[in-house]
Amino acid sequence: MNTPQTPAAGSPATSLQDIIAHAKEYGFVFPSSEIYDGLQAVYDYGQNGVELKNNLKTLWWKAMTQLHDNVVGIDASIFMHPLTWKASGHVDSFNDPMIDNRDSKKRYRADQLLELKAEAYANAGDEEKSTALLQEMGRLLGDNDLEGVRNLIIAEGIKDPVSGTDNWTEVRQFNLMFSTQVGSLAEDASLIYLRPETAQGIFVNFLNVQKTGRMKIPFGIAQIGKAFRNEIVARQFTFRMREFEQMEMQFFVRPGTEMQWYESWRDTRMKFHQAVGLPADKLKFHIHEKLAHYANAAVDIEYKFPFGFREMEGIHSRTDFDLKAHQELSRKKQQYFDNEVDPATGKPYGNYIPYVVETSVGADRLFLAVFCNAFTKETVGEGDQQKERTYLKLHPALAPIKAAVFPLVRKDGLPEKAEEIVKSLRSEFRVIYEERDAIGKRYTRQDLIGTPFCIAVDYQTLEDNTVTVRYRDTTEQIRIPISELKAMIGQEVSMERVLEKM
Ligand code: GAP
Numbered sequence: 070m071n072t073p074q075t076p077a078a079g080s081p082a083t084s085l086q087d088i089i090a091h092a093k094e095y096g097f098v099f100p101s102s103e104i105y106d107g108l109q110a111v112y113d114y115g116q117n118g119v120e121l122k123n124n125l126k127t128l129w130w131k132a133m134t135q136l137h138d139n140v141v142g143i144d145a146s147i148f149m150h151p152l153t154w155k156a157s158g159h160v161d162s163f164n165d166p167m168i169d170n171r172d173s174k175k176r177y178r179a180d181q182l183l184e185l186k187a188e189a190y191a192n193a194g195d196e197e198k199s200t201a202l203l204q205e206m207g208r209l210l211g212d213n214d215l216e217g218v219r220n221l222i223i224a225e226g227i228k229d230p231v232s233g234t235d236n237w238t239e240v241r242q243f244n245l246m247f248s249t250q251v252g253s254l255a256e257d258a259s260l261i262y263l264r265p266e267t268a269q270g271i272f273v274n275f276l277n278v279q280k281t282g283r284m285k286i287p288f289g290i291a292q293i294g295k296a297f298r299n300e301i302v303a304r305q306f307t308f309r310m311r312e313f314e315q316m317e318m319q320f321f322v323r324p325g326t327e328m329q330w331y332e333s334w335r336d337t338r339m340k341f342h343q344a345v346g347l348p349a350d351k352l353k354f355h356i357h358e359k360l361a362h363y364a365n366a367a368v369d370i371e372y373k374f375p376f377g378f379r380e381m382e383g384i385h386s387r388t389d390f391d392l393k394a395h396q397e398l399s400r401k402k403q404q405y406f407d408n409e410v411d412p413a414t415g416k417p418y419g420n421y422i423p424y425v426v427e428t429s430v431g432a433d434r435l436f437l438a439v440f441c442n443a444f445t446k447e448t449v450g451e452g453d454q455q456k457e458r459t460y461l462k463l464h465p466a467l468a469p470i471k472a473a474v475f476p477l478v479r480k481d482g483l484p485e486k487a488e489e490i491v492k493s494l495r496s497e498f499r500v501i502y503e504e505r506d507a508i509g510k511r512y513t514r515q516d517l518i519g520t521p522f523c524i525a526v527d528y529q530t531l532e533d534n535t536v537t538v539r540y541r542d543t544t545e546q547i548r549i550p551i552s553e554l555k556a557m558i559g560q561e562v563s564m565e566r567v568l569e570k571m
Contacts, residue, residue, distance in 0.1 A: 084375040088441055089306050091459075095518050097121065097440065098307060110303030110311040117518050120469030120499065122436050125345065126293050128466070128564055129316045129430070132341050132571055133291040140289035140318065141282055145270025147295060153269050154246065154262050156394040158363070163265060164242035166210065166218060167301045172232035178301050179218050179240045180206060186225050207359055215240040245298045263297035268427060270294070271319045272391045275403060279321075286405055286423055287330060289320040293432065305376055307433045314432035321423040323407060324389065330426045331366050331386040337571070338382060338428050339370060344570040346464040347442055353378060363390030372438040381438055382430035389422040396422065439467065443519060449544075461519030462542055465562040471498040472522040472558055473515045479504050487526040490536070490551060498558060516541055522558055
């Protein structure tokens with residue numbers, strides 16, 4: 070059931086709480102099945118959230134497949150042959166180390182308990198101790214020395230925050246994949262997994278796409294889709310969910326050229342995040358010192374969430390690990406014939422299993438970053454007139470609603486004129502008509518969901534076909550002819566302008 074969010078050590082808890090409350094109150098994100106008290110780490114996007122998320126997904130899709138003529142998209146199934154997950158390593162090693170406290174009966178991720186302790190050392194100024202602890206943890210986990218991990222937790226004096234005791238169980242590995250069965254009869258049933266990443270749907274279709282699309286290396290395959298992980302500790306709102314969405318791209322390259330592509334995609338992806346409006350000082354690269362067995366380089370793009378800098382996207386140079394493993398297990402060749410001539414030998418490069426550079430960003434984490442960044446509280450006015458204003462400073466191309474049209478009063482033909490304007494704009498943009506309450510309140514309602522433009526229809530409109538347009542961020546108002554609205558709004562909300570910055 071949904072329990073209160075547990076903030077990481079030293080985080081400004083109130084601001085994440087503000088974000089969660091705002092997201093719920095204004096139709097962005099709801100706890101799943103709330104009438105039954107919710108389901109932990111599962112969330113639903115509301116009427117405004119789905120628009121914002123769809124806009125982010127569209128931008129990512131266009132940035133991948135439209136801006137690069139050697140990247141195409143697919144949409145693979147969530148269910149895959151179970152051997153897929155054996156080949157990828159998920160059956161054997163997609164685990165988190167967990168530990169239970171015998172007194173509180175609460176379950177924790179052993180590595181996160183140690184990370185919090187290291188963070189506490191760092192916050193207290195003892196960087197050396199913090200680094201040493203993380204290194205020791207990395208060593209023990211690398212050796213799969215689970216008893217050593219438990220001993221380290223006890224030696225560090227880590228107590229369960231609920232019971233206050235260190236009455237810990239042994240540390241056990243917990244596989245994060247959800248499983249279910251296919252087959253209508255129990256005896257026919259066979260174990261199947263909900264995919265924990267979308268990437269494998271791309272790997273198993275590598276040759277289908279390459280052959281049918283006559284793709285030449287280097288080329289990429291992009292996909293957006295749901296992924297599922299049975300996260301032991303679900304924290305920090307939509308940051309860590311059990312059902313989430315990934316936007317992944319595998320870029321297939323000639324072995325030996327992977328580092329150049331890795332660097333190029335790393336920079337391209339950083340530009341994407343800045344183009345959607347995330348400020349450069351809230352983004353940073355975090356290079357992985359310790360690499361997964363399949364990678365020869367890895368970096369995360371981290372965003373400064375209210376609970377600190379955390380991973381939003383991973384960029385991995387995955388070598389030929391996945392395709393090679395699929396080739397071995399499926400006994401189907403996963404090779405590409407490269408007829409380009411190698412200048413060193415004067416002969417074609419010939420057959421090889423391509424290397425892969427992967428970019429993988431969580432749609433929900435990107436959504437959360439954009440939402441946190443847009444959430445703005447300002448004090449406006451002076452003296453007695455001072456008041457607090459809250460609004461969502463979303464890039465207009467991302468806003469769920471692009472413009473709201475208001476008649477000043479509900480009579481004298483103003484509503485009809487306003488509805489006429491809505492009709493003239495709605496085939497192009499998401500526009501709404503709003504006549505309830507005083508105009509100030511209507512502005513506030515639109516500010517709270519991030520609508521960049523409010524269009525007011527007044528008596529002058531009936532005389533000269535002009536309207537006032539109020540800008541969300543500055544609250545400045547200008548008067549323009551109705552005939553100019555489409556071009557003016559179109560220019561501001563266009564995704565094209567965002568894509569041009571990448
Ligand atoms: N194919 C590589 C892969 O899946 P990952 O680092 O495990 O790598 C990639 O996941 C991205 O997916 C992360 O950077 C994050 O944005 C998102 N993600 C992973 N687990 C998540 C979860 N439990 N909830 C929300 N997003 C998650």
